[in-house]
Amino acid sequence: MPLFKRKPFSLLEAPKDLDPKEQVFQIRFTKEIFQDYKDYINRLNLYRQRVWTCKISGKSNLTFEEALVSEHHAVAKAQKLPTELMAPVLRMIQYSTLGLYELVNKIYDVLQEDVFEGLELYAKQDGLEASCRILKILESDGTKMYEVGWLHRDKTVINMSVIKAADLIRRRAPVSRNTLKIFIRDATSQNAPWIIHENLAKRYGISIEPPNDMMLGEGLQKKGRKRHEDGPAGDAIKKLKNDEEHAYAPIKYPIDDLLVRPADDLVFSKRPPLSTDFRVPRYSVGDLFMVWDFCLSFGRVLNLSPFSLADLENAICHKESNVLLVEIHGAIFHLLIKDEGDYFTVLQNKKRKLKQVTLVTWTEYLCDFLEMTKMDELSNNIATVRKGYYSLIDTDVKLKILRELVDDAITTYPIREKLSEWADQRQALAATKRESTRKAKEEQNSNMGEVKGGNESVDDQSKGKEEKDTCNISRSKTEGKRNGAQHLETEIEKLSICSSPIGKDRHYNRYWFFRREGRLFVESADSREWGYYSTKEELDALMSSLNIKGIRERALKRQLDKLYIKISNVLEKRSKEITNKLLLEEAVLRRSTRVRAQPRDNPSMAFLKYVNKWKDN
Incomplete structure (x- = not known):
């Protein structure tokens, strides 16, 4: 199992x-199951x-x-250790x-110097090197002799003989x-001291009991035995202390937000709840924004005058056809x-007369478009x-239809031409901004030099007056340039290609x-939930709740x-406008019943009075 930090x-x-019928979410490589998507x-x-x-x-x-993949490869590599070496290597590890x-x-x-039973190497046979x-x-008598089996190419023993140690040839470990x-990491369950897995110990006959007496630097030390400050044991102790100090080293922020410890969040205020x-439907709010932003951004190309987000939302939810929806559909159809x-090809094949889209004929064009999309979810509504x-x-299907219309409209030549024009204008404005910034710095440096040189040849009174006049002039120039820079930034923002x-x-x-x-809108990670903040107090509370120790919240x-x-x-x-409307409505209600006041229009029905002032008649 991989280690976390x-x-x-x-x-x-x-x-x-x-x-069994509940929808769950499973992570592919861990098989963990979650009931909550978040x-x-x-x-x-x-x-x-x-x-x-x-x-x-x-x-x-x-x-x-x-x-996980690295562990899989490492285990496969650890299994390459020859079987005949398993027992001696495990004994040295334990x-x-x-x-x-x-x-x-x-x-x-040890493996390079010593020889074990079952080890394959080379030896001299009749003056030639051969595998054995x-x-x-x-x-016998302190002299080691080795009974070897000479190997064929397929690793089978074809002959046996006894040779001396001098005849063995060790090329490498x-x-x-x-x-x-x-292999050591895979075969052990803990380190300091290293302890091999119990199943391996039983398989190769290795004791799992700690030995009573150990060589210096190996195994466990007896209780009360003096610790050696030098040698391998002392180095191991020092290394362990260094590892502990490193483990508690201070964290360098910012880090990923999900890794910030919860205790660090106690100093932050509670995040304000979202208005919803x-x-x-909340999962369709993204489509609502897409359609609204497209219509307002390319209103001149569509010949469609602006309207508010609330008007579009109310028009979509209205239970009757209304002029705003007809104008939106008609503008995109014309495009x-x-x-x-x-x-256009579909309409020609149907021999449709390309006449003006009106409140009566717009549904015909809509049905033709739904047939063209070949999307069951949309085309199922043609009969309706x-x-x-x-x-x-x-409502969500209405927005999906408009979304498909917008997707097709974005690929048209007039829209692409407008986007190209805006891109060129943005580049020109950005170049102008850079040039004005460069000139402002040069003038500032030259003014500083003039003031410094002129002050040397005047008396104190004229010196103070000159400094004051120079400061006033430079301040007015700076303010003018700052206003110019802000104007350029505003123009660049207006030419933003996409939100x-x-x-x-x-x-x-x-x-x-x-x-x-x-309003400040908030979209969930899966785009299924939306909310918004509508007051300055909520904005302040949101900003004070952000943890700058996290990468994302710091950038936000x-x-x-x-x-x-x-x-x-x-x-x-916006808050003042809403407050004024409420006060005005209360004032109307308090008027004397003897005065017959005209009933006020319902703001939620304002879209019914929409007039397309940019329509090309």
């Missing part, structure tokens, strides 16, 4: 009493962070899945207190140091026909639209601010600081 990590147990996403994001370490090979800076690299070097040196296997070690390192009083693309019951279609979120919080929720809408905090004045002004303006 070099510490053991446990997987979650499967939930109990799961309903918990699933948070866990998956944690596994994607490069904070995992392969337990066997020691490789770090990996994702969880990469660490209860050794050497560090990993010292133990690897010791075993490597040690079958038995013979010892039978295994590499890296293989030994991986949308009329459309698709003008582009002479697939939709043809019967004149468009208003009975579900993008200003940042994300620790749970990957995206934050959106539209310059035409006086910086963007909110940068846009704070703009966002807070818009929020306050």
